[in-house]
Amino acid sequence: MRKPxxxxxxxxxxxxxxxxxLARELLDxxxxxxxxxxxxxxTSLSEVxxxxxxxxxxxxxxxxxxVESGAHTGEISVLMLKDLDVNAVILGHSxxxxxxxxxxxxxxxxxxxxxxxxLDVILCVGETLEERESGNxxxxxxxxxxxxxxxxxxxxxxxxxxxxxxxxxxGTGKTASPEDAQAIHLFIRNEVKAIYGEKEASxxxxxxxxxxxxxxxxxxxxxxxxxxxxxxxxALKAETFVPIMDFNK
Ligand code: PGA
Numbered sequence: 001m002r003k004p005x006x007x008x009x010x011x012x013x014x015x016x017x018x019x020x021x022l023a024r025e026l027l028d029x030x031x032x033x034x035x036x037x038x039x040x041x042x043t044s045l046s047e048v049x050x051x052x053x054x055x056x057x058x059x060x061x062x063x064x065x066x067v068e069s070g071a072h073t074g075e076i077s078v079l080m081l082k083d084l085d086v087n088a089v090i091l092g093h094s095x096x097x098x099x100x101x102x103x104x105x106x107x108x109x110x111x112x113x114x115x116x117x118x119l120d121v122i123l124c125v126g127e128t129l130e131e132r133e134s135g136n137x138x139x140x141x142x143x144x145x146x147x148x149x150x151x152x153x154x155x156x157x158x159x160x161x162x163x164x165x166x167x168x169x170x171g172t173g174k175t176a177s178p179e180d181a182q183a184i185h186l187f188i189r190n191e192v193k194a195i196y197g198e199k200e201a202s203x204x205x206x207x208x209x210x211x212x213x214x215x216x217x218x219x220x221x222x223x224x225x226x227x228x229x230x231x232x233x234x235a236l237k238a239e240t241f242v243p244i245m246d247f248n249k
Pocket of ligand 1: 165172
């Protein structure tokens with residue numbers, strides 16, 4: 001039985017004060033029957049970390065550098081995230097891939113570095129509209145998955161969550177139909193089975209991301225291979241995130 005896992009990706013939103021307020025609201029209102037994580041911007045991690053400490057609300061970062069330390073102006077190290085008791089890091093988000101040019105190779109380096117330091121990883125994969133319309137969605141997702149997980153050990157795969165986020169559904173209000181999302185989720189599970197085996201694949205949490213809202217979460221999560229959600233816009237307000245994080249599977 002895979003425990004549903006809902007993650008809120010706040011992206012480049014919320015000052016420290018706004019982040020603290022939202023984290024408190026979630027703690028007050030949530031039932032935490034599902035696994036729940038929030039990923040505030042780097043500048044808010046320190047204060048939010050103090051609030052969620054000892055609670056069931058997990059703390060995530062939205063990205064990290066591909067090296068541990070040194071002359072990398074503007075980057076944030078895995079060691080700095082560990083220092084703030086961050087539990088997990090989102091890697092390979094489509095905005096990192098498409099706006100900041102992150103390759104599968106760079107993402108793989110980050111995945112291995114995060115796992116090496118004991119952070120869990122949410123590895124994002126997903127095709128663009130053009131790739132979907134040209135019939136290449138599965139090939140693109142497979143490449144992102146295989147190259148993103150290269151040399152990740154069978155022991156470490158248990159610490160990886162895959163988030164399937166079709167790029168055309170992110171922040172657009174367009175959601176993949178539950179059936180289309182399920183088809184890719186099953187494809188991802190089968191690819192993981194081919195690399196790691198039956199047990200690892202059956203235990204893998206695969207989140208769906210892309211315009212998840214209180215009104216569509218239940219039908220999406222009802223699909224057999226959809227185990228949770230990575231939520232952007234609707235994660236920015238307690239009134240929209242609480243119903244998502246408390247959905248009933
Ligand atoms: P969205 O973003 O929910 O606003 O579509 C999802 C994401 O990018 O993780």
